[in-house]
Amino acid sequence: MSIRSIRTLLADDPDVGAGNVLTHRMALGLGLDEPLLAFDTPVDGHAAWQPFTLRELDRAVRARAAALHGLGVSRRDPVVVYATDVADHVLSFLALARLGAIPALLNPNVDGERAARYIARIGAVGILADAPHLAALAGHDPGAPLLPEVGTLGSGDPDAAPAPYRHWSDDPVAITHSSGTTGMPKAVVHSHASLYAAIRHRLRLPRPQGQERMLSALPAPHAATLIAVNLALSSHTRLDLLSRQAGAGVLDAIEERRPTGVIGFAATWAELAHHDLAKRELSSVALWWNTGDCAHEVHIRRLIAAGSREAVTREGRVRLPGSLFVDGLGSTEMGHSHFFITHGPGTERYGRCVGRPHAFVDCELVGPDGEPLGTGEVGELATASPTLALGYWNDSVKTFRTRIRGRFLTGDLMYRDEEGYYYHVDRAVDSVELGDGKRLFTAMSEERVLAACPDVADCTVVAVRDGDQVVTDVLLILTADADPTADRTKAVTAALDEAAAATVRQVLVVAGDDIPLGPTGKVRKVLLRRRYLDSVAAR
Template sequence: MRATSIRARLASAPEVGAGNVLTTLVALGGDLDRPAFTFDTPVEDVSAWTALTVRVLDERVRARAAALHALGIGKRDPVAVTATAAADNILTFLALARLGAIPALINAKLAPEITALYVSRLGAVGVLADEARREALAPHGVHLLAPIEDLGQADPAAAPEPYRFHQGDPVAITHSSGTTGVPKAVLHSHSSLFAANKHRLRMPKAQGTDRILSALPAPHAATLIALNLVLASESRLLALSTQTGPSVVDAIEQWRPSGVLGFAATWSEMAKTDLRGRDLDSVALWWNTGDCAHEAHIRRLISLGYREVSTREGRVRKPGSAFIDGLGSSEMGHSHFYITHTTETDRYGRCIGKPHAFAEPVVLDPDGTELAPGEVGELGTKSPTLSLGYWNDSVTTYRTRVRGYFLTGDLVYRDEEGYFYHVDRLVDSVDLGDGKRLHTALSEERVLNACPDVADCTVVAVRTDSGVVTDVLLQLDAAGDPDANRDEAIRAALGPDVAATLREVVVVDEDRIPLGPTGKVRKVALREQYLKTLAAR
C-alpha cells in the first residue's frame, strides 16, 4: 500500500488512535521493512544509532507485550514506567498499549521521593524501571515489577492479540512539569492523543518532517504524539535520551535530520552552546511545543540550515530554516496555536500565532467572561485533543474547567487580526497595584532582545512587606562578557513600572537556576529561595 494511501486510511478510520497506530500499520500490510525509529541506546541485538524497521519495531514491541502479559498485566491496569533511555519509554508504552493497559510515563529526572508519592497517588499496579531508577526507588517502598531491560527477552510470538480500542478508552497518563511540587497526572484517551495527528494527516506532508530528531523528554505526551505522527506519515524518528544543548547539536551533525522537535528549554540550551563551526545545514524546520519560544532564540536558529522555497524558476534551496512556534501543555494534548517564523517574517512579541482548526481558544476574566481584543486574561480552550482530566483527582479536574473550557493557567491576549500573544503564567505574574502587572515571561523576552550576548534570562519577582522586589538572572552565550554592565539597557527594556522594582542584575551559572524534570525553570522554588534570603537580612 502506498504511503499516501496509508496516510488517508489512518486519517479517516474511526478506530485508529494513539493506542493502535503500529498494529494498524502491520495489519494494513504497508512497507514493513522501511526504517522507522532510531534510538541512541541499543535495543537487544540492534545497536545504538541503527534504525529499527517497522517489522523489527513490531517484533520488539510484541516481545515486551508477551513479557508484560506473563506478569498478569492486562486492560485498564495503570502501570508506572520510569527509565532514562528513550527506547525503554517508547517501546514500553507501545507494548502496554497493545495490552490495553494504561502506561503512566514518569520522567526519570523526577526525584525518587516525589516519584514514590506520585506513584502512590496513581494507584499503579506496579513500576517498571531501569536499573538506576530501581536502585533509587527501592528505599521508598514502591512495588517494582520486572526490570525494564529484561522485557525484550520474551518470545514475540507469545504476545496476545492487540487490544481493541474504543475512542474514549484511556491510553496513557503523562504528568505536568512539576515546577510547583508533585506533578499532576494527566489522563489521555485513545482519540484525544491522536486528534491533532488526524488533522495533520489530511494535509500535505510538511517540509522538514521526513526525518525528525526528537529532543523532547521521552515520557512526555508530545513524544507520544510525535512517534504516532511519524509512524502514520511513514517518516523517520530519532529519539534522544538526553536533551542538553551539546547533545542535540552532536546528534544533528551525526544523524542529519531535516526537522528538530523540542521544547523552549531545548532552544535555550542551544543558545548557550557555541555553534561556531558546527554543521547544522540539514535542518529545514525547528518545531517547538510546550511553552512558546523566545524571539532571540528563534532568530539564532532560523539563521541556520536550509529550506526549499518556490520561485519562478521552480523549487530552490535557500539559506535559513523555518521555526514553528505555538503554545501547548500535557493537558492540551497538542499545541493549540501555530506561527511560522523565517528570516522574512517579523511578528514576534511573544506571539503564539493563530489557533489550529481543531482548537477553540478564548481569553477569559476571573469570572469566566470572554475579554475583548487587547485585554489580558487567562487562556481557556476547547479541543478534541484535550486530556480527560487528572487521574484520581476530580477536584483539580473540575477546578480547571469553566463553561466547557479548559483553563490553562496562561495569561494571554489576542489582537484584532486573531493572533494570540502569551505574556506569562498566571502563578508567575505579580500585581504591582494601580492596574499594573509585572509579567516575568514578557520581561525575560524584553531583556533577551535588549542584550544580544545573553543566552537566557530568568526574572524573579517576590512580594515583601515593603513591596515587590525583582532580580534579573542572566546566563551568557559563549562570547558574553560577565563583567559588562547591562543595567541601563535592562532597565530600559523592562519599562518604568517593572524597573522601579529592580534590585539587581546578576550573571549566574546554570546550577543557580532550579529546573523541573522537563527543563522548565522552577520559579516557585526560586521565589521561595529569595524570600528566605530577604527575610534573613
C-alpha cells in the first residue's frame, strides 16, 4: 500500500474525521516509523525539532489519554488548554479527542483576567495549563478546577489508555476562539466532520508543490493548526510546528528546517516582509500558504520574489527562482479558507482579490436586507460549507443571529467581478458610511496606501464617526531605510478614493508597539477607535 493509497482510503472513509485520524493511520499500518511531526520545544524526551514518528506520536497521545482518563475526564467534557508551547496544544488535542472529550484551546496571549472570564463562560470541567499560565490565572475565578500541569501528562502509562472513542460526524471535537479584536473572544465549536471536510477534499487532489515538508507558523490554539496537523497525518507530510509567529523567528526556522512550504496568517507575512529577505536563505520554500485574513499585495510580492519552485520547461524539470503564494479568506467560524488564488512571479490579479470559492463552498453576497446582490455590488459574505463550525459554544443567540437561509454571515464585505473572482474590501465593523451611497473601506484603503508608498512597511487605517463627521487617521510603519520626518500626507491621500481622502485628519508615523494587537496578531481597530473618541471627550 502506498502513501497515495492511504490518502484515498482516508478520503473515502466516512468514519474518518478530525477526532480520529491518528488511530485510523495506526490501523492502516504504513509508515509508522518514519519521521512526521516535530515541535520547536523539548517534549517527552524528544529534543526540540527531533521528529516524532507515527508510532511515537501514538504512544505520546495514549500516555496523555491515560493520564486524563485517570483524572476522570470523559466524553463530552470540555477541557481548556492554556499554554505557550504548540506541543502542549497538539498533543492535548489528540489525547482529549481520543477520549471523546472536547479540547478548548486558548491562545496564550490572552491575559489571565480575560482568560478566566472566557473559561467561566465555557463551563469547562478542568484546565490544563503550563506554569506561566497557571500563574496568570492566580487571583481569578475561571469556574473550573486546575488539573495537573499540562507538561506532566506525558508520564502517563500508554497501555492504560482506554479504547478510542468512536466519533459521530456531528460530535464536537474542539472549541477554538475568534481573534478577540472586538472584545471578549467568541468560543467557536467545531465538529468531527467539519474540521476534516476540507482535508477530505484536498486528499482527492494531487499534492501541490511545496507540501512535502511544511513549517507551521500558525497560532498553536487555532483551528487552522488542527487542520494542518490532521492534513499532515492524512497525507504523510512532514510538519514542523512553531509556538511563536514573530517574523524573525519564522525566518530563523526556515533557514534551520529547510521547509518546502510555510503556512501562516497575514500578520506573519507582514512581519516577514519587514526584513531584507534577499539576505536570508529561503531557497527551499516553494509555497507560502495563507489562511484567515487575505494578505496585502506588497507583502505577497516580497515573499514570492524569494524562494524557488520547480517548473517544466523545454529543457525538462528545472528549479526557477521565485515561489508561489496561495491566498484566500477564512475565519474560525468558516473552519477553513473558502476562497483561494495562487500568486507567483508574473501574476497580476491583486487589489485584495481572494480568488474563487473552493468546490465545497456555496456562497453569495447579500445586502442589509439579506437579499443576494449582483456582480460588482459590495455586500456581506453569506456562505455555506461542510467546513462551517457548529456555532458558538453556550451562545445560541449569537449562533442564530449569524445564520441566514442556511448560510453563515461572516461580517466580511466583498464584491464579485464578471469572471467570478471575489475581492475583500473590509470587515463590516471597520467600514463607515459616508453618505450619498458612499462608504469608507479601511482594509482596501490600507491596500492602496501600501501599493502607492514603497517606503511604508505596514499601514493601519482607522475611521471613526464623530457626530455627523467621519474622521480618519492613517498610521504608518516605515521600512528600515525610510525617512521618518518626511510628510507623506499628500501621497497617502492621493492613493485613496476622493471620498475617503476627504475624511483624513492626520497621517502619522508610528512604531509597531503603538498598534494594539489581538491574541492572534490582528490589529484591534475597535480599541483605536475608542482611543480617539476618549481623546475627544477629554478635551
